[in-house]
Amino acid sequence: xxxxxxISGPGVLIAAAFIGPGTVTVCxxxxxxxxxxxxxxxxxxxxxxxxLQEMAARIGLVTHKGLSEVIRSQIKNPxxxxxxxLLMLSAIVIxxxxxxxxxxxxxxxxxxxxxxxxxxEIGTVTLNGWSIGIGLLAALILFLGSYKIxxxxxxxxxxxxxVAFIITAIVTKPDLMMVLKGSLIPSFPxxxxxxxxxxxxxxxxxxxxxxxxxLVTEKWKGxxxxxxxxxxxxxxxxxxxxxxxxxxxxxxxxxGNDISNAAxxxxxxxxxxxxxxxxxxxxxxxxxxxxxAITAPLAAAYVVQGCLGWEKNIKSMKFRLVWGGILLLGxxxxxxxxxxxxxxxxxxxxxxxLLPIIxxxxxxxxxxxxxLGTYINKPWQNILGIVIWFIVFxxxxxxxLKVFGVV
Numbered sequence: 001x002x003x004x005x006x007i008s009g010p011g012v013l014i015a016a017a018f019i020g021p022g023t024v025t026v027c028x029x030x031x032x033x034x035x036x037x038x039x040x041x042x043x044x045x046x047x048x049x050x051x052l053q054e055m056a057a058r059i060g061l062v063t064h065k066g067l068s069e070v071i072r073s074q075i076k077n078p079x080x081x082x083x084x085x086l087l088m089l090s091a092i093v094i095x096x097x098x099x100x101x102x103x104x105x106x107x108x109x110x111x112x113x114x115x116x117x118x119x120x121e122i123g124t125v126t127l128n129g130w131s132i133g134i135g136l137l138a139a140l141i142l143f144l145g146s147y148k149i150x151x152x153x154x155x156x157x158x159x160x161x162x163v164a165f166i167i168t169a170i171v172t173k174p175d176l177m178m179v180l181k182g183s184l185i186p187s188f189p190x191x192x193x194x195x196x197x198x199x200x201x202x203x204x205x206x207x208x209x210x211x212x213x214x215l216v217t218e219k220w221k222g223x224x225x226x227x228x229x230x231x232x233x234x235x236x237x238x239x240x241x242x243x244x245x246x247x248x249x250x251x252x253x254x255x256g257n258d259i260s261n262a263a264x265x266x267x268x269x270x271x272x273x274x275x276x277x278x279x280x281x282x283x284x285x286x287x288x289x290x291x292x293a294i295t296a297p298l299a300a301a302y303v304v305q306g307c308l309g310w311e312k313n314i315k316s317m318k319f320r321l322v323w324g325g326i327l328l329l330g331x332x333x334x335x336x337x338x339x340x341x342x343x344x345x346x347x348x349x350x351x352x353x354l355l356p357i358i359x360x361x362x363x364x365x366x367x368x369x370x371x372l373g374t375y376i377n378k379p380w381q382n383i384l385g386i387v388i389w390f391i392v393f394x395x396x397x398x399x400x401l402k403v404f405g406v407v
Contacts, residue, residue, distance in 0.1 A: 009151065009229070010215035011236030013295060014053055014208050016154045019161065019240050020292030021106020022099070023202040024285055027244050030199060031251025034189050036174070036182030039245055041196045043183050045203035046241035048388045051381065052204065052359060053212050053233050055366045060213030062223045062372050067213035068306030071361060074371070085307045091354040092207045093326070096300040100330025103296055107134045107289020108334065113282035135331030138293040142323055145315035147218040154294065157287045158236075162243050164284035169246035172253035179249065197398045203244065204392060206355045209362060211299040214306070218314070223375055250281070293330065297323035353400070356393040363389060 030038050056067055063070055068088055075081040108130040141153055188196070216229055301322040304310070310318055363385040366377045377385065 009232035009236070010057065010212055010219055011053070011229075011232040011234075012155045012158050012239075013151065013215055014049075014212050014233070015236045015240030015243075016158045016291035017208050017211060017295035017299065018049070018203050018205050019158070019243050019288050020099075020103050020202075020296075021109065021285065021289050022102060022292075023244055024106065024247055024288050026195075026198045026202050027247035028251045030195055031248040032254060034192055034195065035252045036178050036249070037187050037189055038192060038196060038199065039179065039182035039248060040184065040186045041199040042203070042241060042245050042248065044391075045200045045244075046237060047384075048200070048204050048391065049208075049241075050234055050237050051384050051388055052209060052362060053237060054230055055362050055377070055381075055385070056209040056213045057216045057229050057233055058226060058375055059362070059365055059372065060216040061220060061226055061229055062375050064217050064222060065213075066217070066302050066306035066312075067210045067358075067362075068303045069309070070213070070306075070365065070371070072307060072309070074365065074368075087354060087357070088210075088303055088307055092210060092303040093300045093322070096207060096296040097326045097329045100293065100296050100326050101333035103289055103292040104131050104134050104138075104330045104334040105289070107286050107293060110282045110284065110286030110289060113278055113285065129335075131335035132331055134290055134293060135327055135334070138290060138297070139324065139327055141294055142298060142327070143320065145320075147215070147314065150294070150298075151219070154291055157291050158239070161284045161287035161291070162239060164280040164287070165243050165246040165250065168280045168284070169249040172250055174249050174252065183245070194398070194402065197395050199244075200391065200395050203241070204355070204388075204395075206358050207296070207299040207303070209358055210303050210306070211295065214302040217312075226375070293327070297326040297330075300326050353396060356389060356396045359385075359389050359392045 027042075059065075059067065059070060065073070068085075071084060071088070072081060075084055111130050141150060144150070212233075216225075220229060301319050304322045305312065305319060310316070313319060363377070363382065365371060366385070367382065369376055
């Protein structure tokens with residue numbers, strides 16, 4: 001009974017993946033710019049994430065395959081199959097390599113918010129020791145190659161991060177009626193469109209769908225474990241969403257200030273709520289950076305494994321080479337304080353294209369009786385799925401247009 005209802009499992013790893021430095025920064029800017037008025041977008045994101053992640057987990061459990069492997073096996077036309085594989089590899093692998101530097105840099109921002117510098121010089125090059133330290137810690141955790149160890153570490157980090165941000169939100173003493181209103185009543189303040197898109201985009205993440213479908217096969221045996229997997233997904237995603245909402249609430253306390261990232265949030269809260277506010281925000285951001293630094297390379301390795309038809313083995317040399325390469329790129333760019341704008345822009349375009357395609361294909365696969373048998377979507381799941389598809393299609397289109405400067 002204790003195991004059945006404990007807060008652990010692949011869902012927590014998914015929460016750990018989407019509560020990264022990018023999410024923390026977007027939520028910080030949202031609260032500082034719009035107060036509580038866009039909390040409803042976070043509620044919408046939580047609902048969309050639960051629906052899509054449940055489909056991915058169900059496909060993984062019933063087929064006992066990763067999502068990229070299922071897609072590769074279901075597409076019969078060789079040309080379309082090749083294009084699908086190239087799209088997945090470019091969007092997930094190259095995209096995660098670009099964002100990994102941001103994950104590690106976000107963790108470093110959290111440590112710096114606590115007052116630790118970590119910079120040192122080698123000749124004329126200035127390196128950040130904390131970037132190397134976070135990267136090596138992530139590598140050590142991944143190299144252990146044990147799902148149980150990985151799960152326990154990330155569960156601990158997510159709970160730690162959750163406590164840090166939720167306590168900080170509570171001490172700001174928000175107006176609960178305004179929080180409730182912002183959460184339940186959609187509003188569109190001036191210049192808020194791209195912020196709403198960013199909130200959805202940092203929560204409904206394409207690579208998490210691939211990661212979830214693979215992780216459930218590491219954790220559970222098959223379709224008989226679907227009820228537990230669903231509870232795990234719902235509880236973990238809601239917990240992750242509450243953390244994101246807590247960050248928005250924290251930032252709303254300093255609404256109107258010049259805030260560009262979570263480190264600014266820590267500094268701005270300190271005069272109002274004392275030294276411990278900086279401590280909680282710094283610890284929370286550090287944990288967010290580390291969790292994403294672990295899950296992004298892991299997701300990329302699972303995608304490559306499924307796309308190329310490798311043997312399913314988290315300890316295999318090929319698997320480790322993929323996540324190791326992505327982690328090394330992240331450490332390198334983060335330690336040099338280099339911002340790979342061009343690569344990140346490519347990743348945004350690729351993910352903008354991939355998200356509606358994967359969401360659409362996910363809904364289609366979740367209705368295939370020859371694939372899932374009696375575990376296909378119910379009508380209400382299809383209705384929710386189609387509504388969410390239109391939302392992510394708009395999200396993807398806006399992301400692409402934004403990169404090219406059209407909007």
